[in-house]
Amino acid sequence: MRIIIVGASKVGSQLAVSMAGDNHEVAVVDKNPESFHRLGKDFPGRLVHGTGIDEGVLEEAGIREADAVVAVTNNVNANLMIVQIARVIYKVPRVATMLPYDDPLEQFSRRLGIKIVSLPRLGARAIERCIKEVPEKCI
Amino acid sequence: MYIIIVGGGKVGYYLTRTVLNEGHEVTLIEFDPGKAAKLAEEFGEIVLAGDGSRIRVLEEAGCSRADVVVAVTGEDEDNLIISQLASQRFKVRRVIARVNNPRNQHIFSVLGVAATVSSTSIIARMIEREVATQEMHTILSFERGDLDLVELDLKPLSPAARKHVRDIALPEGCLLVTVIRGGKVVVPKGQTVLREGDRILALIPQDKYGELEKTLLGDRG
Secondary structure (H helix, E strand, C coil), X not given: CEEEEECCCHHHHHHHHHHHHCCCEEEEEECCHHHHHHHCCXXXXXXXXXXXXXXXXXXXXXXXXXXXXXXXXXXXXXXXXHHHHHHHHCCCCEEEEEECCCCCHHHHHHCCCCEEEEHXXXXXXXXXXXXXXXXXHCC | CEEEEECCCHHHHHHHHHHHHCCCEEEEEECCHHHHHHHHHHHHHHEEECCCCCHHXXXXXXXHHCCEEEECCCCHHHHHHHHHHHHHHCCCCEEEEECCCCCHHHHHHHCCXXXXXXXXXXXXXXXXXXXXCCCXXXXXXXXXXXXXXXXXXXXXXXXXXXXXXXXXXXXXXXXXXXXXXXXXXXXXXXXXXXXXXXXXXXXXXXXXXXXXXXXXXCCCC
16 A cells, blocks of 8 residues: 555554565655654655645655545645645545544544544544453553 | 734734724734733733633633634644634634645645645746736635736737737636627627737636737737
């Protein structure tokens, strides 16, 4: 799978390393080149310096051929803009982002076929499971 | 009218002052609490401190009864999300977004935010017109600047003078609206012959200034 990850944030870099380890073709975009250090020295994917809300930058990262685009910068609205550009303009089949709050914002983004991970829900569910069911599976 | 302005920077500040003076009801939403407090010193309780791209903040501002929402923060991504929420969730009829990077205007329009204002492109366009055409004048801009009504006077050496309207190959999207001849209006038809001294009013897409000038007035110099 060809995947573009916008934002070498903590989540973004971990995802990038993990996907690249699974032999996926990964390109990471970040407007701050210093963030790329989180990927480690041996990261096999491509690094693209630039802002993810710019079509030129996304094209340089290969969005025209991408199978998936993930927006995980530290800027919520930029993430929402990036996933919409990917889905609506470039028709990327799989597009995902995450939200640090549980606003009904999901509703309108879901209409476009954008997957949104809600951090409060995800965290609450994971913790609940830790406590109730399978404590050994807690990370 | 009830107008919600999101973003209390320079644009938001002067806009708030202007529309208040015109007697409209306004709420100004500013993210930065310090800035919001300062704005409140001048504008009073119409200032709301909060993130205007969050649904509950827009709800608090009474977004569903707003006639107009204007998103004029300094960040395009914020202006996009604010505008989308206002129009798609709160069904606000008139939503206007400031676009800082003119390249984003296209993205906004594809993503459903048609009414965008980019001061950069407006100024660039004005300069372009001034440089490109000294003989054609813009009278009115429609479609937020994509379509202009222009006027020009035919000179003796203009290639369009003494020609039938039907024989003039106008650039694509251009329309001769009217010809003013000796103070009288002539509706241009195919058989109308243009003359020197005719004042022509035409509707043109804003990227056709150079082409239309060449067609009607010829190369300068």
